[in-house]
Amino acid sequence: MILTVTPNPSLDRTYEVPTLERGEVIRATGERMDPGGKGVNVSRAVAAAGRRTVAVLPLGGAPGALVADLLHAQGIEVAPVPVAGATRSNIALAEADGVLTKINAPGPELSAEEQELLLDTVRAQSHDADWIACCGSLPRGLAPSWYADVVTRAHAGGARIALDTSGHALLEALRARPDVVKPNAEELAEAVGRPLATVGDALKAAEELRGMGARAVLASLGADGQLLVEDTGAWFGRARVDTVRSNVGAGDSSLAGFLIAGGSGPEALASAVAHGAAAVQLPGSVMPTPADLDPTAVAVTAEIPLDRELTEPVS
Numbered sequence: 001m002i003l004t005v006t007p008n009p010s011l012d013r014t015y016e017v018p019t020l021e022r023g024e025v026i027r028a029t030g031e032r033m034d035p036g037g038k039g040v041n042v043s044r045a046v047a048a049a050g051r052r053t054v055a056v057l058p059l060g061g062a063p064g065a066l067v068a069d070l071l072h073a074q075g076i077e078v079a080p081v082p083v084a085g086a087t088r089s090n091i092a093l094a095e096a097d098g099v100l101t102k103i104n105a106p107g108p109e110l111s112a113e114e115q116e117l118l119l120d121t122v123r124a125q126s127h128d129a130d131w132i133a134c135c136g137s138l139p140r141g142l143a144p145s146w147y148a149d150v151v152t153r154a155h156a157g158g159a160r161i162a163l164d165t166s167g168h169a170l171l172e173a174l175r176a177r178p179d180v181v182k183p184n185a186e187e188l189a190e191a192v193g194r195p196l197a198t199v200g201d202a203l204k205a206a207e208e209l210r211g212m213g214a215r216a217v218l219a220s221l222g223a224d225g226q227l228l229v230e231d232t233g234a235w236f237g238r239a240r241v242d243t244v245r246s247n248v249g250a251g252d253s254s255l256a257g258f259l260i261a262g263g264s265g266p267e268a269l270a271s272a273v274a275h276g277a278a279a280v281q282l283p284g285s286v287m288p289t290p291a292d293l294d295p296t297a298v299a300v301t302a303e304i305p306l307d308r309e310l311t312e313p314v315s
Contacts, residue, residue, distance in 0.1 A: 003129035006039030008139040011063040014092040035070040038135035041249040045256035048287040061086030109140035135164040144168035151176035174213035189314040200306030228269040236304040239277035240297040253279035
């Protein structure tokens with residue numbers, strides 16, 4: 001079982017519009033609602049793969065009730081933490097030419113009692129978990145050290161932790177030695193405080209994160225592939241992608257694929273790459289099922305192309 005923790009979930013509303021015109025009445029041609037948040041997406045990907053997952057998340061108000069209903073409909077067990085504030089609602093405006101404009105709400109502020117209840121719920125639900133995936137931004141009220149507290153408590157209970165966050169929350173959590181962290185190229189550059197122009201730059205940055213406390217680093221480099229750096233070695237993986245339809249949730253799908261395959265070694269990296277490649281070829285935030293995966297399109301090697309320039313270098 002994979003337990004996910006999403007401290008700042010959302011109800012995501014997507015409206016399809018012909019084009020955006022400021023100050024005008026725009027009639028949507030389509031709309032949909034999805035449960036949102038990086039940990040939520042990991043649970044959705046795990047469930048799509050036919051595996052058991054439990055989602056721990058603070059929920060409040062009518063939007064929170066809708067998030068729970070949508071997750072249950074996808075076969076995901078929900079361990080809600082009731083909070084006084086309403087779960088945030090995010091809005092995405094998808095234009096016909098593919099441009100996506102997002103408006104993300106800040107979300108409720110959690111009280112000291114709600115914060116402690118969230119930690120208690122994670123502990124109570126973690127007994128049967130093979131992995132705990134803590135993902136996304138922290139809501140108002142939670143200190144940057146909150147993820148570090150989760151890692152420490154999880155390790156005390158014998159659980160393994162995968163962490164996907166950024167900024168101060170990531171740097172604080174590294175001190176607690178999470179089992180794996182999953183930054184993208186931008187988050188990796190931010191963590192080490194310098195630009196990344198090549199795969200070799202990304203590899204060096206990942207090794208530095210290990211020096212700062214991460215036991216393993218799974219780094220997503222977008223269209224350029226993924227890196228896995230751990231005690232037993234380092235590997236680089238890429239996949240052939242015929243058509244990119246949406247990259248929403250692709251990184252979350254990759255993390256799910258990595259954990260489903262055991263969470264270490266080249267086989268887990270291959271699974272991560274396969275899940276990420278499948279996700280970008282699906283519409284919106286649809287998560288891939290086993291039928292969507294193409295393992296033959298994936299290549300993983302220990303011979304890392306250090307001089308390969310990143311398609312989108314991070315400054």
